[in-house]
Amino acid sequence: MKCLLVAAVAAFVLVDTAIADPCVKLELETVQSLTIKQVGQLATDKVESGVRYVARLRMFDSESHAVRGAQHAAALLLIGMGDIDENPVGALVWSSEVVDLSLKHLGNDEFLMTAHGAGKDCTPVNIKFRVGADGTVVAGHQLLGKVR
Numbered sequence: 001m002k003c004l005l006v007a008a009v010a011a012f013v014l015v016d017t018a019i020a021d022p023c024v025k026l027e028l029e030t031v032q033s034l035t036i037k038q039v040g041q042l043a044t045d046k047v048e049s050g051v052r053y054v055a056r057l058r059m060f061d062s063e064s065h066a067v068r069g070a071q072h073a074a075a076l077l078l079i080g081m082g083d084i085d086e087n088p089v090g091a092l093v094w095s096s097e098v099v100d101l102s103l104k105h106l107g108n109d110e111f112l113m114t115a116h117g118a119g120k121d122c123t124p125v126n127i128k129f130r131v132g133a134d135g136t137v138v139a140g141h142q143l144l145g146k147v148r
Contacts, residue, residue, distance in 0.1 A: 022122060024099050025095070026074075026096075028142060029092045030145055031076075038060075041064050041065050042061070046103045050111065054079070054081065055103060055111040056077070057113065058075060060072075066092075072095050072097065076093070077129075081147060088147055089145040100115070102114045112126055113127045113129065114127075131147070
């Protein structure tokens, strides 16, 4: 009886977690450049290396970041090979609130960005990035650009 009760509670917790609201709403905006002010607002740097490409997540300062309506600039995502004369793909990560972002290499040239909001009863938001053999960068179903 005790095992059955524990299993029922565990199942409820799993279902409750699965139907929890997402922690934040994220939006990616492809960019070609940043202003000096935006560069000055960048704080920490998270880097993951793939087979040919490197993903770099430059976090904006949580107290000094660009704001667009109700959205906050959370980070600048750069994906490239690190070559001197290349143009990496860049995207601003906009969030509905200040978030904690993590970056993970999944294998080959795939990366996962996870956003954790302040709420404890919410589901973290994941965005998977893939870099094709031709340098095309796709986030989920959104084409971000091509490393040149």
